[in-house]
Amino acid sequence: MRELYHYPLCPFGRLTRIYLLEKSLDHELMVDLPWKRKKIFSENHVFSDLPALLEMDGTILEGWYAIVEHLELHYRSTSLLRVTQKERAETRRIMTLFNEMFFADVTKNIVFEKVMNKYMGNASPDSASLRKGNAAVGKYLDYISWLMDRRNWLAGDEFTLADVCAAAQISCVDYVGSMAWDSHPNVKEWYMRVKSRPSFRGILADRISNVIPPAHYSELDF
């Protein structure tokens, strides 16, 4: 059985978990344990590169990018990058927007401050970072809303990794109670559709000790 090592509230771990389920690739989830990982991963794994996938043939893939591109090549059914070169470019464009920009602007400033710092023994969240994150989230919701006026899913007619990446980031921000859903009804409607997919169930069941998500976090109709 392949093994996926992850942190529950990491957006890149979440996107990989959803991806594996959407591709119907069996795996066991392993919450990262540094003392266990040392035996498995290469010595160059001194930096945090989660999520990391240990394939059944012993192949080690670290980081969502290595995992996704490797699995897309080897398991071609139900490609979540889509089929034509135009579709794939559009999916990857939106993935980058969320994995890099939304992550740096919003997730890092809000989720890392509210949760990660607590575990790393740092002091209370930096209020300037929280302010920045909260100020930045609106432009992404505006953009999703704009796309939802024109498309069924973020990158076009079909559900793709663009939806997975966006929802993975947003779900982390939602967990810590920092999503203002009521201002963007069609974004909320899109997120409800993502939440109702079986691949999303594990994400909704995640619980971090000492950090309780708002009641609507795991409700499909919220």
Next chain:
Amino acid sequence: MRELYHYPLCPFGRLTRIYLLEKSLDHELMVDLPWKRKKIFSENHVFSDLPALLEMDGTILEGWYAIVEHLELHYRSTSLLRVTQKERAETRRIMTLFNEMFFADVTKNIVFEKVMNKYMGNASPDSASLRKGNAAVGKYLDYISWLMDRRNWLAGDEFTLADVCAAAQISCVDYVGSMAWDSHPNVKEWYMRVKSRPSFRGILADRISNVIPPAHYSELDF
């Protein structure tokens, strides 16, 4: 002739520029002009997705990820992702480390605060962000140093996109004078080797109005 639209001090634009030159793919550099872009790019291009490549057949690729994966598929000579699945996974692992983590931890906090804010009409740089960025850079330099004690280039024996992504981010931080080179001599030696590649010349010649880089920025032996 293909056209690459970019901002000069964007790490993702820089990685794409180096990549195109390393692949010997002819292109014209277009500094982004919003009024020009509107005619070329799709209407869904309402968000900043630079760099963006207009291929000779009219294909539009937005964001480094869409550009790199498209060109790797269509122009297979001199793959900067390397050959074996293990090499490709290792290259992509390190790319993610710099494109997402270093970007969010360092580049965003330092370069965006020092330069981008100026152009967007914001006030002076946020000193808390600068402090965070400066505090974070050390762990990445430690890691590059660790790799350089064991390898010729970041992902192994050969120059890859891992080196390109790392150097693209670092070059932006270096432009604004925030790299402490003397603490990590073997990282400096690696960066000198990257700088001396012909593909890097354009990066070293970049100048942003009102922001003068330190003297060593464009020196090959610094």
